[in-house]
Amino acid sequence: MSDPAVVAEQVEHVVQDGIAWLSVANPPVNALSRSTRVALIDALDRAEADPGVRIVVLQGRGHTFPAGADIAEFDAPLEAPWIPELCARVEGFPKPVVASLHGTVLGGGLELALAAHYRIALASTRVGLPEVRLGLIPGAGGTQRVPRMLGAGPALDLMLSGAMMPVDVAPGRALVDALADGDLRAATETYCRTLLDEGKGPRRSSDIRKGFADAATYQKAVAERRAMVAQRPEIAPREIVAAVEAAWLLPFEAGLAFEEDAFATCLKSDQSRALRGAFFAERRAHRFGFPKGTAIPALDRIAVLGGGPLAAQLVITALNAGLGVNWGTRDPDAIRAGVMHVRDVFREGVAKGLPEAQAEERMALLKVGDSARMTEGADMILHAARGQGDVPAPEGVVRAVVFSGRVQELGLRFAPPVYGTRLVEVIAGPQSTAAQHATALSLARALGKIAIKVRSEGDSLAGHLMAACQRAADALVDAGQTPYRIDQAFRDWGWSRPPFQARDMAGFNETAGQSRAEGARNWSVVLADAGRSGRAAGRGFYLWPGDGQAPREEPAVLAVLDGLRRPAPPMPLDAIRLLVLGAMANEGARMLASGMASRPSDIDIAAVLALDMPRWRGGPMHLASVPGLLAVQRALQRFDHPDRAFWTPEPVFADLIKNGRTFDSLNV
Template sequence: MSEARDTVGYSVGDGVVRIGICNPPVNALVRDVRAALIAAFDRAADEEGAVAIVLYGEGAAFASGAELSETDGTTDAPTMAELCARVEASRLPVVAALHGTVLGAGVELALAAHYRVADAETRIGFPEVKLGLMPSAGATQRLPRLAGAGAALEMMLTGQLWSIDDAPAEALADLVVEEDALAGAAQFVEALLEDGGAVRPTSGVRSGFSDPMAYQQAVTQRREALASAPELAPREIVAAVEAAILLPFEAGLAFEADAAQTCRDSEQSRALRAAFVAEHRARRLGLPEDAPLPDLSRIAVLGGGPLAIQLVFAALVRGIAVQWGTRDPAALREGVPRLRDVFDEFVRRGALSEDDALDRLADLRIGDSAAMTGGVEMIVHAARGQGDVPAPEGIPRVSALPGKVRQVGLRFAPPIHAARLIEVIVGPAAMPEQIVAARALAKALDKIPVRVNSRGESIASRLLAACQRAADALVDLGQHPYEIDRSFRDWGWHRPPFLASDQRGLPDLATRPRAEGARNWCEVMVGHDRAGRTGGAGFYLWEGTPPVPSEDPELTALLDAERPAAKPLSHEQIRRLIFGAMANEGARMLASGMVARPSDIDVVATLALDLPRWRGGPMHLVGVYGLLSVRRAMDGLDHPDAAFWAPEPVFGELIKNGRSFEALNR
């Protein structure tokens, strides 16, 4: 007989109860599914003649975690921990049939089963750590019992996906089959019943504890490696895995639950969860989430020079065939060997094998620009003078060049092959198919696109300019550049304002205007023959190969001769003011329509300016500090650049309604 009960299927045949999770697209274990699964297990316990249970997932995968929104408050009963406890307590042996990508709570559910059968393509992972969270349904206690501390920590601390039939995940499966996990589970049950049909709660397994010394050594090594890391969740995971061998199982579960709640309530996790949602939202580029995207298997890159080389390399290493065209044959004669040098460097570093590099280069065609535009799905302009190159009708064209944008421009965060950000500049004459193509390219390159409505300005450039202008203002008021930078480094930002200015080069920054009575301190440095990193001295001294920054004792005397000393601000005051200024610039971008939502600004801040993801971007941070507190700090700053520091009206509107910038995300 068979019966569908909401999102869980239930059937019995030959004494075997089959319980199927059916909550497409990924079988998320949300509250209703958890409740239905418990009801199905209760029903199976009373099923006359039942001898075993097979738990499986319909569709593309066995199961995945619950919705992220459940981490924002109290989880509705039954919790995942309660579901896993119910599964493990079954009087009938439970065999989980795994397939597809099994994530988070889905793996925890599989661990609660007594046995696991998986097809060879199954991959498992614990992504919680990337959100500042940790497993909370027993994985820190059950997984080490099966796999030991080393393998368990490797899986839970990296957040990566692991093949079920390879280390470190191989200990999870009792049987790996080539194709149909459900059929494999049926055969496994048959053999199990012939052998007596014993239940085997994972809580009672001890194989992972067989070498206590090696277990503790793995814990100690991970703890020492994380000693200087700022993130909370990895340390709590290590502590919970250590508790697994030291405490009785139930006490270990209580330890895990307490640690998981600590992570869930932390500001770090709130920032990481906000970043995850923001990146997912930004990827849409203002298009419907399910908008069809073209398959980008081959693109044309037009133009020579360093930008073109970086783009060609980034596409090739992601498996996208490239037709590289220029109007100047000399540009290709110079560029192709330089491209090969980049591949050689990656092979030398072990990032690519020789065979992989050759395979990627085999996907490259070169020639005259006009000859390279046929047979591609998209054209990217990487140098001037390519705009009038003829191309087949209907092929979208975008520009990766800096400067003004009429249609669609791409601003890649450097280095292009590794950085995750593309700002998609949507100009006044942009066509929908160009935006769709930009989204498809970002997906193919595994990058996060952020839409910017402008004629060429990017979010990153506006934020960076606001940061430098605010930092300059604090120097005007007597603060020391080193103390400003130290306030951010100690907080976790390793590219603080003045160090970043030196790295970028001071002459370009020196031309940026300031209000009357305010100073551009890059201009001051350049006036003293200090050009930044490439010149050996800027705000810092730069020595060695490659150049390494160190504080310059002479800088203090130089500053004291240029402006009066003043009472130093606390590090907290410095951060509040500079992040307030950046958020204020973000508010201006929102008001002008340049940006659709505050979270897009934060995505750019973390990916392009390297603000620590576990802290969040400026729009998130002013909410953490409190908008009223930030507005008062900016209002109270006695500085000539009054217009820059004046809080935008949206601050007052949000404060009046007791909200933060998160309320404007959509």
């Protein structure tokens, strides 16, 4: 039962001169939670029964019209009234219903708006159906109503991309009946008066046929998008195409039933669970556990100290985010070369469509000079190269070490390349403070990145995970498997950077320095001794022909391996994945036990954003629950390898199994 007081607060019901204004107030995004849905249906019932109400307006208070469902509800049985029922109530309402749109109208919010009889929107409104990013399809009529209005091509592009669409230009303009440039409420009232004066009654969007006008174009768009998604491993895109085709082939009610079944199929899939988990993990990551009253400072200008590729990437990323940058080095030649590189990057951007004026604005945010002078006026200092630690800086300005190495206070570890990835690990060293962490979080937000807090003296979660992955892969080679069989197991699974190919791409410097237990081998050392050091040298575990050609397996590598260990029959691919991913989850458990990681979902974020594990699969902590923790525990215990300390399951496995829980249940 919903609390009546809460319901009343979430939907304001005001009747003025025959117009019932139903205003959703469920901040921050006016999500269509169950209590909000109950309140809306109650308000509609009242408006229908009120003879003084001639027309109904649906609107959102605050920043936006309702922006979709409450995603947390997807992890439990869906409670009535679900959004499709609300949309059916709106579309079948006996009095005209107008949706008054502003902000970002997404998912179920857009489906609600499309179920209304008429739509007016601020010209700045953007709409979208981003369900595919959660492994779902629109489930409240979106796959049936949007094609009726836009046709198959634009409808499929909207749903398959998950991107937002403006409503003031085509094709989005066809989703709304009128635009407002100023006072939306006044414009909506005028629009309602016009509808009433013209005697306009309810108009069901399910009766619209404009998008079906050209049958050949519709069918061609479906066929093209079906071919496009056929090779993708995700379920939802294929179901979206099928549902949009059903909109053309089936009566509306039958199309809704088709959509409902497809939505249910996606909702219960492992893919959607992983994608929903990733969504919540990113929202959860910013919870740094600050003491009450900790301020998150605003950053307008940062100093980047040091030359080289890392510094240049940081500079480009900050400039693209609109931050001012003071770039300092003690080497004038290095800074000149760096500035030339940055200019070249922006020239390439202009060639690809970046407005030249925008590129010039970004370059104008850059100042360069000697390191000591560049700290002046900076809100934060990033040490991007060694040899800059003694540079004086204004008192109170937070410094962060961005390159790898020991960290006593604050460090930042950006997933490479800095300008192309979304992860930054905030290294909370033993002497770091809450104020430093808050400044780091502010920088991450300014750069549009996901920040996760890591308690260490310099190590990153991504680094530990990759080291565990490589250690497990080496152990499987010890046991007689080939690097190519191991990589195949993950390439077929959807990981574009399987262990040994990733090792070649990075070079062997890091993996060759990793220790192995007595009786185990570090196969990077073995190949390096054989004159093979990775892609840069043209040969590592693979032969790298260059010129964009794919790497090739090398019989010579197998000869080297077989000279030092006994080959074994090929292990099933799923058994390989279970062992490697299980070893990574076990390493995650060690990081949780030590306090290095705050929660399992942070570890999964690092795996997806830094190691490029498939988002629709999830990270190793989430994946441990797919076969079940007991299966993972037994696989680790049964693997016969001398590195027992590495393969022995952490105690948390037994604790979770005993209590019927998973690592996901530890996320807070």
